[in-house]
Amino acid sequence: MANESGGFNIRPMDQFEVKALFGGDVSWYTPTNVTLWMALTIVAASVLMVYGARGRALVPTRAQSAAELAYGFVYKMVEDVAGRDAVRFFPHIFTLFMFVLFANLLGLIPFAFTTTSHIAVTAVLAFTVFLTVTALGFILHGAKFLGLFWVSSAPLALRPILAVIELISYFARPISHSIRLAGAMMAGHAVAKVFAGFAGALGAAFFVPVLAVTALYALELLVAVIQAYVFTILTCVYLRDALHPSH
Amino acid sequence: MAEDAANGVGMPQLDLSTFSNQIFWLIVTLFVLYYVMSRIALPRVAAVLADRRGTITSDISAAEEYKLKAQEAEDAYHKARADARAEANRIVEAAKAEMQAQLDTEIAKADAEIAARTAESERRIRDIRDRSIEMVSEVSKDTAKEILTSFGAKADARSVNAAVEARLKGGL
Amino acid sequence: MEGDIAEMGKFIGVGLTAIGMGGAAIGVGNIAGNFLSGALRNPSAAAGQTAMLFIGIAFAEALGIFSFLVALLLMFAV
Numbered sequence: 001m002a003n004e005s006g007g008f009n010i011r012p013m014d015q016f017e018v019k020a021l022f023g024g025d026v027s028w029y030t031p032t033n034v035t036l037w038m039a040l041t042i043v044a045a046s047v048l049m050v051y052g053a054r055g056r057a058l059v060p061t062r063a064q065s066a067a068e069l070a071y072g073f074v075y076k077m078v079e080d081v082a083g084r085d086a087v088r089f090f091p092h093i094f095t096l097f098m099f100v101l102f103a104n105l106l107g108l109i110p111f112a113f114t115t116t117s118h119i120a121v122t123a124v125l126a127f128t129v130f131l132t133v134t135a136l137g138f139i140l141h142g143a144k145f146l147g148l149f150w151v152s153s154a155p156l157a158l159r160p161i162l163a164v165i166e167l168i169s170y171f172a173r174p175i176s177h178s179i180r181l182a183g184a185m186m187a188g189h190a191v192a193k194v195f196a197g198f199a200g201a202l203g204a205a206f207f208v209p210v211l212a213v214t215a216l217y218a219l220e221l222l223v224a225v226i227q228a229y230v231f232t233i234l235t236c237v238y239l240r241d242a243l244h245p246s247h
Numbered sequence: 248m249a250e251d252a253a254n255g256v257g258m259p260q261l262d263l264s265t266f267s268n269q270i271f272w273l274i275v276t277l278f279v280l281y282y283v284m285s286r287i288a289l290p291r292v293a294a295v296l297a298d299r300r301g302t303i304t305s306d307i308s309a310a311e312e313y314k315l316k317a318q319e320a321e322d323a324y325h326k327a328r329a330d331a332r333a334e335a336n337r338i339v340e341a342a343k344a345e346m347q348a349q350l351d352t353e354i355a356k357a358d359a360e361i362a363a364r365t366a367e368s369e370r371r372i373r374d375i376r377d378r379s380i381e382m383v384s385e386v387s388k389d390t391a392k393e394i395l396t397s398f399g400a401k402a403d404a405r406s407v408n409a410a411v412e413a414r415l416k417g418g419l
Numbered sequence: 420m421e422g423d424i425a426e427m428g429k430f431i432g433v434g435l436t437a438i439g440m441g442g443a444a445i446g447v448g449n450i451a452g453n454f455l456s457g458a459l460r461n462p463s464a465a466a467g468q469t470a471m472l473f474i475g476i477a478f479a480e481a482l483g484i485f486s487f488l489v490a491l492l493l494m495f496a497v
Contacts, residue, residue: 013258013495018265028267038276045280049288056295058302064295071292081470091285099280118259120266121273176481183484186260186491230477233470257495 010197012190016117033113034121040106041115045098070098074232081236083243093239096125097232104185104224108217116227117185119178126178129235137242148245177234184227188220387411429493436490443483450475 021031048070052063060068074094078086100116107114115121137145149166151159195216198209259265388411395407454472458465 016259018259018262018268026265026268028271030268032265032268032272034265034269035272038272042276042280042283046283046288049284049292053288053292053295056291056298058295058299060295067288067292068296071289071296077470080467091281091289094289095277095281095284098284099277115269115273118269120260120269124270124273176478176485179488180477180481180484182260183488184480187484187487226473230473233473234477237474258491261492261496 010194010201012193012197015113015189015193016186018118034115034118037103037106037113037115041099041102044102044106049098077233078236078239081233082239086236086239086243089239093232093235096129096235097228100125100181100231101225101228104228105221107185107189108220108224114185114189116181117189119182122178122182123174125181125231126174129177129238130174133235133238133242136239137245140243141245145242145245148241173234173238177231181227181231184223188216188223192216192220384412384415387415429497433490433493436486436493439486439489440483443480443486446479446482447476450479 018026018032018034020026021033021036024030026032048063049067052061052067055061055064057064071094074097075087075090078090078093082089103114103116103121106112107117137148141147149163149170151162151166154162192213195209195213199206199213202209388408391407391411392404395401450472454465454468454475458468
């Protein structure tokens with residue numbers, strides 16, 4: 001499509017390209033737009049959680065109550081979903097939540113780069129969770145952790161089949177965990193880009209796709225927050241399975 | 248697009264040459280973010296929340312105390328009111344009784360006075376009647392004597408008196 | 420309108436794969452609708468189950484995203 005002239009010249013995937021900030025090839029340590037937007041993620045999260053809560057006021061300011069809201073939200077999620085003894089992992093889960101949330105939200109800024117739309121990034125997050133949780137299960141429960149796959153409430157004849165299914169679904173976890181986030185982000189941005197390209201191609205009727213993009217943007221804002229929530233809550237679910245493997 | 252795919256830029260997510268870069272910066276980011284969150288942000292927010300919870304708890308207990316005090320004050324007020332009412336009733340009763348007693352003695356005194364005055368009046372009426380009867384007999388005697396004298400008959404005073412008295416007694 | 424027949428087959432395949440996302444949409448709608456009807460019957464229990472709602476939606480949505488991913492792979496990577 002690149003060498004076609006005129007018509008729909010929409011390249012929805014260009015926005016996901018990793019480029020070196022100062023030119024040159026992309027090697028493993030080159031500062032790229034990934035670096036920039038990840039740094040901005042850290043800055044945004046720190047502004048909310050550190051600068052926002054700097055007053056330590058008894059009656060919070062707006063920024064402080066937003067920080068407290070985020071804290072209470074994640075804390076309650078960890079406590080409710082993963083159990084009371086999972087609270088010691090709260091800083092890790094909170095870090096994960098903040099990273100995904102702010103990466104998603106910053107990616108919605110026009111011309112921004114969405115770090116969480118890359119499978120490489122989400123796969124590292126998901127496999128980190130997966131490996132940590134699996135290792136934790138074996139460390140805490142030893143061989144009894146395998147009871148997670150042996151559904152003792154099912155009839156005996158069905159148990160081997162169920163064990164195979166459970167095993168497959170267990171190993172599918174990091175894949176669905178990572179692809180869900182990356183796919184949702186990628187899909188939203190690509191669709192927005194396609195609609196924006198329509199606006200250029202339609203000429204006088206440009207306002208139709210612009211309205212569509214506006215509505216889509218609102219939906220994407222919702223999706224960005226929900227995907228961060230879902231990513232975190234699934235981490236909590238996996239953590240609960242590791243801490244309490246018996247069904 | 249076919250040549251784009253061949254170059255690996257059709258879908259930048261699948262461009263393996265950038266994976267090491269992304270993974271490296273992601274790990275750096277996660278470590279920095281974890282450090283900032285777990286060392287600075289979370290303890291701070293947790294301290295603020297604990298502080299607030301402590302303040303709220305102490306405020307609630309203080310409020311409980313004040314409520315208790317208010318209850319006590321209200322009880323004391325009710326008791327004082329009941330006492331005052333009882334005292335007032337007692338005073339009213341006493342005043343009533345006193346008034347009754349006073350009234351009784353006054354009435355008795357008045358009765359006695361009335362009785363005395365009635366007796367006095369009756370006595371005086373009786374006196375007046377007695378005197379009038381006496382006067383009638385006197386007048387009758389004198390009249391009889393005068394009549395007799397005028398008739399020329401020498402009247403014996405004693406017999407005239409006796410006759411008049413006899414007539415008066417019979418007539419009256 | 421020029422191009423080879425393999426290109427055309429690719430685009431047809433992409434379109435067919437994208438239908439798979441409709442299944443995920445039905446699934447997500449089903450979950451949300453059932454949650455709502457349950458929540459209207461017993462609103463006091465609904466607040467505690469929103470986490471389950473989102474987990475269910477996430478699982479149902481994941482399969483739709485798989486088909487979306489396959490479509491993207493067909494479109495751009497194959």
